[in-house]
Amino acid sequence: MIRAGIVGGTGYTGVELLRLLLPHPEVEVAVITSRAEAGQRVDAHFPNLRGYGDLCYTPPDLAELDTLDVVFFATPHGVAMDHAPGLLAKGVRVIDLGADFRLADAGLFARWYGMAHRAPEALAEARYGLPEYYRKQVGEARLVANPGCYPTAVILGFAPLLAEGLLEDGGLIADCKSGVSGAGRAARVDLIFPEVADSVNAYGVSGHRHRPEIEAVLSDIRGSGLELQFTPHLMPMIRGIHATLYGQLRRPLSDAALQDLFARRYAGEPFVDVMPFGSHPATRSVRGANVCRIALHQPRPGRVVILSVIDNLVKGAAGQAVQNMNRMFSLPEEMGLAHIALLP
Template sequence: MTRVAILGGTGYTALELLKILARHSSAKVTAITSRTETSPIREIHPSLAGRFDLSLENLSPQQLKERADVVFCCLPHVASMEAVPGLLEVGLKVIDLSADYRLKDPEVYAKWYGHAHTDAGRLSSAVYGLPELYRDRIRGTNLIANPGCYTSTSILALAPLIQQGLVEPTGIIIDAKSGVSGAGRTPKQNILFAECNESFGAYSVGNHRHQPEIEQILSESSGRNVDVIFTPHLTPMDRGIEATIYAVPKAKATQQELLEVCRAFYQNSPFVRVVDRIPTTKDSAYTNFFDMTIRIVKDRVVILACLDNLIKGASGVAIQNFNLMYGYAETDGLL
């Protein structure tokens, strides 16, 4: 049994982690932290009543070490890089759900996140936590940079075709949409009900923080210089990601041939479903599945992909990473 601590227990990703860990065969949650709250977790997340008899605490790394083996870090960007070094130094393993350890270049991080990286020496050793691409590296690490929801959708959709040299690695357009929970639980004007209900629109056009992450991982995993235009949209639904991606084919191929390439690429990935139908966000909602299909439209390859932003796009893939770190079945606890 592996002892688990959640660092930053008040948000949506912590809630989803706790729901999954409650049914995990080999994990026991022993601590949940907060810098400001001391309430029982059932008062912060009422759906956890009867599942966990724990209260939020403000614990030091040494106190966490006495009670846990691994920490899921659910802190915001910047706050995470301040906490992670102390956790690693006392011998804890860390799965970080922020973006603080995803980008390898500290200058790129500073440009896109507006803050100098204070733990830049660890960026090169942190393993990007996308099991479908980095399963073997994840097994041997003590620091995982959990991917984001938009990035997981985009990378998983494009990786097979880019790695096989079937589409051009440049000129890719990613048109993506997210449910409101992707903005987090902290109140903001743009996610108030009266602001986002019955409304749909793009945001962060040309400067969304996930663009360099998508380009970095696709370039690294394929050995090609990948360049994308990424445009996110906020949709008036609770959860889910849908991405419609346009790429230029490098050679003539049928829709079925491209689908078979993707099925072969993901044949050992239990949570990827390459389907013939066009997927919708409801198909993967509340699950750890990623669904994708392909269409040929005129002179373009069109990839359509969906996942649940809080599970496969955050907490679910974090549990996949946990399972791989500790040698458990990759599917343990996951739907």
């Protein structure tokens, strides 16, 4: 059994990790920390967990975390970087669901997150936890940076074409729509129901922290630098990301060839579903499931539209973290992740 800990267990990625890890056949959740809720039962906080054990929050205690096999950080940025090096030194593997290790370039991190990176050595050994593109690296990693939710949907959608050098520079656009849980479980007026329900708006159009992450990873996959436009929108829904991706082909490609390229790239991938050409995946088709569904369109020759949907809390966060954990511990990647999406 893998003895796992969760640091920062009162947010949405925390409860989602518990939903996935508590029934996981090879994991025992030994510790879940929260300074604010220390001593409280986890299921008093999240009543959906009633009946699944008597886990209580504890204050963060390094000595205790040091004894574990793996620690998940479900914390705001700036926390994991302070604790990861010590844990690694003790042989504990670390999966950070926050942003501390996603940008390999510490300068880029400083610019977008407004703080210097305090663990550059750890950063250097961190691996980007998108198994579909970094499976080998994840398998050998001690420290995994779990991708952001938007980046997961965008990268999985764009990468097959970019990896083959098939898209023009300059016209890449990711118009993304997210459910509100992506903003976290925070006491913010702009997130309360009457502010968000029955309405749609864009945000961060001039710049969002997930853009440099997407650009860096896609540049790495393609093998040369690229820029894209990224526009996030807030939707009146709880979970889900819908990425609508626009690109211009460098050379003509039939619909069938396009479809074939994606089908081949993701054949055998347990968590990427290439739907029939011309489909319109709905975010509800992945609600609660660790899957990314992708559909392709070519409304006019050369103009490709890729639709990519995930559940931001599963394939976009906790599910992908468990997938990475499975990989790091040489378990079957699907273990504990066989949930069918809840529809309706």
